[in-house]
Amino acid sequence: MTFDQFIQNLANGISLGSLYALIAIGYTMVYGILRLINFAHGDIVMLGAYVAFYGVVMFMLPWWVAFPLAIILTAGIGVIIERAAYRPLRSFPRINLFTSAVAVSFLLENLGNVIFGGRPKAFERPAFMDIALQIGEASVLSYTPIIIVTAAILFAILIYIVNRTKVGMAMRALSKDIETTGLMGINTDRIIMFSFMLGSALAAAGGILWAIKFPQINPLMGVMPGLKAFIAAVLGGIGNITGAMLGGFLLGVVEIMIVAFFPDLSGYRDAFAYVILILLLLFRPTGIMGEVQAEKV
C-alpha cells in the first residue's frame, strides 16, 4: 500500500468511525442513566435519514433547513418513544424494559417498510459535498472531511452540555444514582427525557451523515450501524461518553484497515473486528474507558 492509499483509507476509516461514534453516544448515555440497552436506537438513525429525505424531496426544503429540522423532529420521536414505551416500565425488572426496546425496534422497522416502502431510495447529496479533493494519488469527496468536522462540532457541543451545564450535571448525577438524585429535588423524568432527546438528535445527525456517505436509504439501514455503534459503545466502556467516541473511531478505522491491509480477508472483516472486541473484553472487561463500578446496593 502506498502512502497515498494509506491516507485515503485513514480518511475513510475516520469518517466511518465518526458516524459510529455519533450513534454510540446515544447507546452509552441511555445505558449510563437507565442501565437500558436501547435497541431501537439504530432505527432512530433510520428515521433521521428518512425525515431529512422527505424534507428535501417532498417539501422541497433546502438542505440547511431540512437537516436541522429532521434532527429536531427525530429528537421529538425519541422523546415520544421514551414516554410511551420506556417510562411506564421503568419500575419493572430490567428485562421488561429491554423487551420493550426490542419491540420498538421491530415496530419502527416494520412501520418503515409499510410507510416508506421496502425499496431503497436515493439520497441526494448537497452539491458542495460532492467535490472531489485530490490528496496525492488518492482522492476523496468533500463529504468525508465535512462528516468528520460536523461530528467533531457535535461532540464538542455534547461535552459542553454534559460537563458545563446544570442539566449535564444532573445527567451525571442520575447515572450515579437515580433515586438519590430525585431526592435532591431534581426532576428525574425530565432529565431522562432530555437524555433521550440528546441521544436521538445525535442519532439523527448520524443517520443524515450516513445517508450522505452511503446515499441509499432503506427501512433496515439502521440495523447494521446500530449494532456496530453498540459494539463501539461496549468497546469504549458502556456508560462512558468519551469511551463511546473512542470506541467508534477505533472500530471504523480497524474495519477499513483490516480490508486495506489484507484484501483477501475482505469478506470477513466483521469477524476480525469482533475478534478484536472479544480479545479486548477478555483482557479489559469494562472497555477502554470504563471504570470498575462497585455494585450498587
Add this chain to the structure above:
Amino acid sequence: MLPKKITLNLFSIILLIALMLSACAPAATPAVNSGDVPETGDTIVIGVYEPMTGSQAAGGQQTMQGVNLAYEQKGTVLGRPIKMVLVDNRSDKAESATAMTRLIEYEKAVAIVGSYGSSNSMAGGEVSEAAGIPVMGCSPTNPLVTEGKQFYFRACFIDPFQGRVMAKYAFEKDIKKIAIIKNISQDYSVGLAAFFRTSWKELTGSEDGIVADVNYQDGDQDFTAQLGAIKDAEAIYAPGYFGDAALLMKQAREMGFKGLFMGSDAWEAPELISIGGSAAEGAVFSSHYSAEAATTAASKPFVDAFTAKYNETPSAMAALGYDAYMLVVDAIERANSADPKAIRDAMAATKDYQGVTGSITINETGDAVKDAVVLEVKDGMFKYLSTVKP
C-alpha cells in the same frame, strides 16, 4: 397503587403483542391478491414467495408486477378459480424457508412461484422438496437451486452461462485487467464470480487477466477499502445485487476509478440508476430479456398489456415473473389435475412453451436453456446491446 400497576402490566403485555405481531407482520399478512375470487373448496392455490422488503425488495417487487399481470389475465384453470397468495421472504434465507412452509402448510398451495435471489430459493427449495410441492423459479440463476431437486424448476438460464456471457464481452472488448468483487453471503454472487473466472480462463488460457478478487458481505455499504486495492483495473466485475452495485460504482468513481463496470442480471432495477447516478452510466450487465429485443409471439401483447397497466416498459424480472406464473398454470392444465405430483411431472415435461422471455424447454436438471441479453446503462436507461446464444 394497584390499578396503576395493572395498567402498566397491560401496557407491557400490549407491547409484547406488538413485538410478536410486528416481528412476523409481513409474513402473517400476505398481500393476498384475491380480487373477486370466491373462497370455495374448488379453489386452486398458487403460492408466491418473493422479497418484498429488505435488500432485494426491488427485484421482488418487479417480479410481482409480472406475476400480478399474469394472474389478472389468467385467474382460472381447469374451470376452477385460482387463488394467488404472496408471502414476503424479506430477502432473507431463514424467512424464505418460513415463507415456503407457510404457503404449503397453511395456505395449502399446490404449486409455488419464486423466488428472486438464489439463496432465498435454495432455502425455500429444501422445504418444498421435503413436502413434494413443485416450484417454478422466476429468476434464481445459481445452478444449486435445482441441482438434485425433483420439485424445483426455473424459467431462466443458469449462471455458468451467464458468467460466460460477461467474460466473453470483456474478452471481445480486449480488456486485459479485470478485478472481481463479490458478495460472499450470496450464493448467486459467489457462483457467478467463479463461473466468470472459469470462462475467462477458457477464453484466454490463463487467469492472469484477473488481477484481484475481493469480497464483501450482506449489509456492507463501505467498499472503499476493497476498491483501494483494485483501482487500477480496466474493468470491475461485480456480480451482486443492485443496491450494493450502485453504492460500489459510486464509491469507485469517487476514488478515481476510470474503467468499465460489468455486472449481472441482479443489476436490473431502477435503483441501480437512481442511486448510482452518473457513476452507473456506461455500466454493462447480462440479463434475461429486453423489451427492445422481444423474441416470441407472446412478447408483443405482453409488453402492450404491461405498459397499459404500469405505464412503464417491463423489466426482465417482471417478464420472468409473468412467465413463471404462466408456466405453473400451463403445467396444471397439461396435468389436468391439481395434484402436486402430477403438476410436477407436467412441469418437468414443459417443451417449447412460448413465453414472453423466449421459448422455454425444461431440461433434465429442471432449468430453461435460453438466450441472454447484454444491457448498458445509457442516459439513465437500460439499453439493449446484444443477444448471446447459449
